[in-house]
Amino acid sequence: MIDSHQHFWDPARGDYGWLHPDSTLYRTYQPEDLLPLLEANGVLGSILVQAAPTARETDYLLDLARKNPWIFGVVGWIDLSARDAPKLVFERAGNPRFVGIRPMLQDMTERDWILRPELRPAIEAVQEAAIVFDALVQADQLAAMVTLADRYPSLSVVLNHAGKPPFRTPSALPEWRVQMQSLAKRSNVSCKLSGLLTELRGISADHAVDPCIDTLIDLFGPDRLLWGSDWPVSTAAIEYADWLLRCRSRVEARMPDRHAAIFGGNAQRLYRLDRGPACQP
Numbered sequence: 001m002i003d004s005h006q007h008f009w010d011p012a013r014g015d016y017g018w019l020h021p022d023s024t025l026y027r028t029y030q031p032e033d034l035l036p037l038l039e040a041n042g043v044l045g046s047i048l049v050q051a052a053p054t055a056r057e058t059d060y061l062l063d064l065a066r067k068n069p070w071i072f073g074v075v076g077w078i079d080l081s082a083r084d085a086p087k088l089v090f091e092r093a094g095n096p097r098f099v100g101i102r103p104m105l106q107d108m109t110e111r112d113w114i115l116r117p118e119l120r121p122a123i124e125a126v127q128e129a130a131i132v133f134d135a136l137v138q139a140d141q142l143a144a145m146v147t148l149a150d151r152y153p154s155l156s157v158v159l160n161h162a163g164k165p166p167f168r169t170p171s172a173l174p175e176w177r178v179q180m181q182s183l184a185k186r187s188n189v190s191c192k193l194s195g196l197l198t199e200l201r202g203i204s205a206d207h208a209v210d211p212c213i214d215t216l217i218d219l220f221g222p223d224r225l226l227w228g229s230d231w232p233v234s235t236a237a238i239e240y241a242d243w244l245l246r247c248r249s250r251v252e253a254r255m256p257d258r259h260a261a262i263f264g265g266n267a268q269r270l271y272r273l274d275r276g277p278a279c280q281p
Helices: 031-040 055-067 085-093 117-129 139-151 170-184 206-220 240-254 256-270
Strands: 002-006 045-049 071-076 098-101 132-135 157-159 189-193 225-227
Touching (some): 002 225, 031 240, 045 055, 085 098, 085 117, 139 170, 170 189, 170 206, 189 206, 189 256, 225 240
Parallel strands (some): 002 045, 045 071, 132 157
16 A cells, blocks of 8 residues: 655655644644654555645655655655746656645646746646646646646646645535536546545534545556555544545445555556655565
8 A cells, every 4th residue: 555645754854835833734844743644554655745835844854855765756846937947847856756736726826827828838848747736726726727737638637635625614614515527537537535524624514525435446447546644634533543444444345356546556556656766665
């Protein structure tokens, strides 16, 4: 099994503007904190995902991956609006531990910013370099992701946290489903089974999560769905082992013969973890 989505950070670095001192997450999270959870749950390794829009943080994560071979790859950050963005993409992609980029689109005031024409050279470079485009978006940005997937048909788009279903606004859930159906029709779009419970943010709608998991299984099937913990963000809502067990039970109930793909095989294939030293079981 491979955890396709987890984070490490150190607030003292100063990279994390979203992380406030009054948050329960305002502490250092390092490999030694996660490794016992992986070992206890039979998870071989993980994909480490950026949490700050800086090249310095990406360097920091790559260094952690270099020192910890069970970190199979890093999804980092690149300034796609930089004049030399294509060059930066190819330079990063030359490191076998660098497996994808994640421009934190959910924080953009311009909700379809990624569709700007001047970003085309950078996105085409990502496409040509055959690294993954991790899409951190909210539900109101899913239509832009449909356009992105159509515009760059060879771009491997991996939707983070199922596009953050609007559980707190039930009337918006039907539109979320419509957009997710559209995305699922694009063969270059995959989806992470991650981060759902944290979207509840304390509301008593836990019952909404299991139908959402079932919807994702049905839409993306066994070949384009990846399990991720979203640790340590997820610890605000559920323990590592409990989230894994919950997802495994839903998958095994609907397609028991494809458990291995969703919980590891798809991450290995989509992030091309066999291309270098980052994946050495």
